[in-house]
Amino acid sequence: MARYELVKRSVALITLTNPPVNALSSAVRHAIAKSMEHALNDPKVSAVVICGENGRFCGGADIREFAGPLRGPPLVPLLDAIEAGEKPVVAAIEGVALGGGFELALVCHYRIAHFKARLGLPEVTLGILPAAGGTQRLPRLIGIPAALELITTGRHISAQEALKLGIVDQVTEQNACEVAVEFALRAVAKPLSSRRVSMLTTPCPPDLDALLEAVTMQVKKKARGVMAPLACIQAVRAAATMPYSKGIKRESELMATLFNSGQARALQYCFFAQRTAGKWTLPSGAQWNNSKPREIRSAAIIGLGTMGRGIVVSLARVGISVIAVESEKKLLETGKQMVIGMLERDAKRRGVSASLNLLKFTLSLQDLKDVDLVIEAVFEDMALKKRVFQELSKVCRPATLLCTNTSGLDVDALAGVTDRPHLVVGMHFFSPAHVMKLLEVVCGPRSSSETIATAMSLGKRMGKVSVAVGNCPGFVGNRMLKPYLDQATFLLEEGATPEQIDKALEDFGFAMGVFRMSDLAGLDVGWRVRKESGLTGPDVDPKNPPRRRQGRRYCPIPDMVCEQGRFGQKTGRGWYMYDKPGGTNAKPDPLIQNLLEMYRSRYGIQPRNISDQEIIERCLFALANEGFRILEDGIAARPEDIDVIYLFGYGFPRHGGGPMFYSSMVGLERVLERLEHYHQAHPDVPHLEPSPLLKKLVACGSPPVQKWREHIKTMHSHL
Ligand SMILES: CCC/C=C/C(=O)SCCNC(=O)CCNC(=O)[C@H](O)C(C)(C)COP(=O)([O-])OP(=O)([O-])OC[C@H]1O[C@@H](n2cnc3c(N)ncnc32)[C@H](O)[C@@H]1OP(=O)([O-])[O-]
Numbered sequence: 001m002a003r004y005e006l007v008k009r010s011v012a013l014i015t016l017t018n019p020p021v022n023a024l025s026s027a028v029r030h031a032i033a034k035s036m037e038h039a040l041n042d043p044k045v046s047a048v049v050i051c052g053e054n055g056r057f058c059g060g061a062d063i064r065e066f067a068g069p070l071r072g073p074p075l076v077p078l079l080d081a082i083e084a085g086e087k088p089v090v091a092a093i094e095g096v097a098l099g100g101g102f103e104l105a106l107v108c109h110y111r112i113a114h115f116k117a118r119l120g121l122p123e124v125t126l127g128i129l130p131a132a133g134g135t136q137r138l139p140r141l142i143g144i145p146a147a148l149e150l151i152t153t154g155r156h157i158s159a160q161e162a163l164k165l166g167i168v169d170q171v172t173e174q175n176a177c178e179v180a181v182e183f184a185l186r187a188v189a190k191p192l193s194s195r196r197v198s199m200l201t202t203p204c205p206p207d208l209d210a211l212l213e214a215v216t217m218q219v220k221k222k223a224r225g226v227m228a229p230l231a232c233i234q235a236v237r238a239a240a241t242m243p244y245s246k247g248i249k250r251e252s253e254l255m256a257t258l259f260n261s262g263q264a265r266a267l268q269y270c271f272f273a274q275r276t277a278g279k280w281t282l283p284s285g286a287q288w289n290n291s292k293p294r295e296i297r298s299a300a301i302i303g304l305g306t307m308g309r310g311i312v313v314s315l316a317r318v319g320i321s322v323i324a325v326e327s328e329k330k331l332l333e334t335g336k337q338m339v340i341g342m343l344e345r346d347a348k349r350r351g352v353s354a355s356l357n358l359l360k361f362t363l364s365l366q367d368l369k370d371v372d373l374v375i376e377a378v379f380e381d382m383a384l385k386k387r388v389f390q391e392l393s394k395v396c397r398p399a400t401l402l403c404t405n406t407s408g409l410d411v412d413a414l415a416g417v418t419d420r421p422h423l424v425v426g427m428h429f430f431s432p433a434h435v436m437k438l439l440e441v442v443c444g445p446r447s448s449s450e451t452i453a454t455a456m457s458l459g460k461r462m463g464k465v466s467v468a469v470g471n472c473p474g475f476v477g478n479r480m481l482k483p484y485l486d487q488a489t490f491l492l493e494e495g496a497t498p499e500q501i502d503k504a505l506e507d508f509g510f511a512m513g514v515f516r517m518s519d520l521a522g523l524d525v526g527w528r529v530r531k532e533s534g535l536t537g538p539d540v541d542p543k544n545p546p547r548r549r550q551g552r553r554y555c556p557i558p559d560m561v562c563e564q565g566r567f568g569q570k571t572g573r574g575w576y577m578y579d580k581p582g583g584t585n586a587k588p589d590p591l592i593q594n595l596l597e598m599y600r601s602r603y604g605i606q607p608r609n610i611s612d613q614e615i616i617e618r619c620l621f622a623l624a625n626e627g628f629r630i631l632e633d634g635i636a637a638r639p640e641d642i643d644v645i646y647l648f649g650y651g652f653p654r655h656g657g658g659p660m661f662y663s664s665m666v667g668l669e670r671v672l673e674r675l676e677h678y679h680q681a682h683p684d685v686p687h688l689e690p691s692p693l694l695k696k697l698v699a700c701g702s703p704p705v706q707k708w709r710e711h712i713k714t715m716h717s718h719l
Pocket residue numbers: 020021023059060061062063064075096098099100101122123126129130131132272275276
């Protein structure tokens with residue numbers, strides 16, 4: 001867990017050896033304590049260097065240990081002892097120094113960083129705070145404003161920025177460990193007192209209260225209802241107003257309030273869920289670690305609408321040459337100008353040059369004959385997509401992968417019209433595709449493991465969080481969205497307003513309420529889908545009773561909104577009104593209020609007061625209920641996959657963990673009881689009927705999310 005060796009005859013080199021990130025597990029802490037004791041007591045040793053194996057200094061506390069009781073030496077006294085020692089200690093930072101790893105570096109008397117190293121205190125993203133002295137030492141070293149920013153955001157910084165801020169003493173392009181050993185030898189004769197960060201006086205700005213107040217407001221606005229950043233601010237205040245001995249106690253008290261909170265559990269779950277999602281498996285035994293992806297050097301995108309443009313940018317900025325295809329000259333020219341503008345702005349922001357030389361724009365599919373992969377992003381129309389795939393089959397070389405960006409159509413039906421169904425896969429990006437992190441990789445029954453591996457790896461290369469899902473209408477994300485949207489519109493019928501529902505969801509932590517989100521996405525898309533599926537429009541069977549379609553409750557209000565030409569932000573009117581088409585400032589619209597009142601009186605609905613609790617329960621439990629069905633159907637392999645999709649694609653708050661984790665946090669028994677209650681009140685809404693898997697899990701004693709898989713593994717998997 002830590003290697004101890006004597007180098008240059010008098011330097012004790014302590015190397016943390018806990019792959020993959022040298023996390024500070026109990027065994028590592030124990031090994032550091034023993035090694036330090038040895039080094040401080042050995043008269044041959046004049047200085048110490050601490051580094052990490054495999055070019056990684058330390059990724060912080062071992063997050064896996066947070067779930068159990070504390071074992072091994074606690075971190076704070078261990079770190080205090082290193083700082084207080086009478087021999088100089090130098091941190092050789094390569095790779096990462098994060099969280100407890102950064103705090104370990106802060107107690108060393110000197111810090112040498114490799115130029116590619118990244119440093120940071122990301123604890124806040126895990127629902128806790130840097131409680132190994134980080135909130136007390138960092139402000140003393142770099143001042144309150146800079147420390148506050150790093151601690152409340154959890155942002156990673158480069159070695160160069162760390163040098164500028166005064167966190168590290170030297171940045172090197174050579175082996176940081178060797179440089180640190182030489183540095184340590186030179187430090188032997190120098191006094192250490194000014195190098196003990198906890199002994200420094202915090203440089204305190206004159207307007208401390210105003211500064212803390214401003215940061216508090218900022219944090220509350222950005223992360224509504226999230227506890228950890230507020231606790232971080234209080235801890236930093238202690239660094240400014242108390243001696244270290246008291247400040248460290250305050251830090252520990254604040255940590256205690258966070259450590260066992262639901263938010264911390266949810267955020268730590270999100271960390272592991274995100275990593276679990278990349279580990280796809282198929283019933284055949286093919287999986288992420290035994291299937292080799294193909295290398296993709298060139299790609300083509302068909303369709304330069306909003307999605308197509310975002311996908312071109314995502315590919316080009318990671319160095320893939322892209323041929324972009326449109327059907328008409330004017331559309332091609334508009335798309336081209338927009339893509340170039342997006343790439344130039346993106347490059348400027350990142351301080352690199354725009355990779356415009358990788359782009360080619362064409363009207364002819366014939367130009368695609370040599371590309372490695374094609375992503376079709378044409379209009380959401382099956383007949384059109386089938387024509388494109390037939391054409392691609394003829395034009396592209398037999399090894400080219402054919403992908404579709406459909407948001408819910410049958411990927412296997414598209415595979416069926418090609419000459420290579422095993423090379424067809426869905427790559428469902430989320431709008432705007434160059435910004436949103438989520439990618440659903442939709443595996444058809446005939447997609448080969450190499451095809452899936454390639455799509456997953458391409459997603460990773462583009463910086464996306466890729467999740468493999470099965471093929472069914474709407475896949476995972478949009479399939480679950482339906483019951484969620486339905487509940488929201490039923491609540492409108494019953495007496496709520498769009499702004500009340502949105503507020504309840506935004507107070508819960510959603511980035512946007514359901515109606516604001518729908519306005520942003522455009523209301524016409526769903527309207528067209530409803531028309532195509534015979535739910536509205538001229539094809540509706542007139543024998544349908546009002547507010548019922550296909551044997552179940554149906555709310556026609558969204559159709560009525562669209563009939564008035566209100567398609568959301570892009571038309572300046574939707575569930576809200578905006579200053580202008582394309583405007584983003586949503587204001588309640590009295591016309592919508594009138595429409596709701598007229599609607600209720602036409603159908604004799606007596607509006608009632610609806611509580612926020614009912615809004616949250618009906619929307620979120622209906623959402624999760626569909627998630628349970630998706631698990632039963634084998635469309636998602638694990639609850640973590642569903643949660644990651646909702647966290648990265650639909651603005652579900654991370655401190656809620658995602659719909660499936662949230663259900664387990666509320667208690668599956670409670671979710672079941674509430675769904676039964678609402679289903680009894682609304683028997684014509686099948687989405688409220690508790691799913692068999694939910695009932696089964698409750699009958700098995702409501703196991704934690706990570707164990708649900710054991711209860712579904714016998715069911716058929718589409719993955
Ligand atoms: C008193 C307490 C005060 C201190 C608190 C803290 O320090 S809180 C901590 C503050 N620190 C942080 O928040 C840093 C968290 N870590 C990271 O941000 C990134 O892992 C990385 C940047 C270090 C490496 O990125 P990368 O893309 O190269 O690699 P990757 O991300 O794919 O991970 C590889 C494997 O390592 C695993 N694992 C990673 N870290 C930890 C950990 N600390 N623990 C346990 N496990 C960890 C990860 O699950 C994965 O396991 P798998 O799936 O293979 O079984």
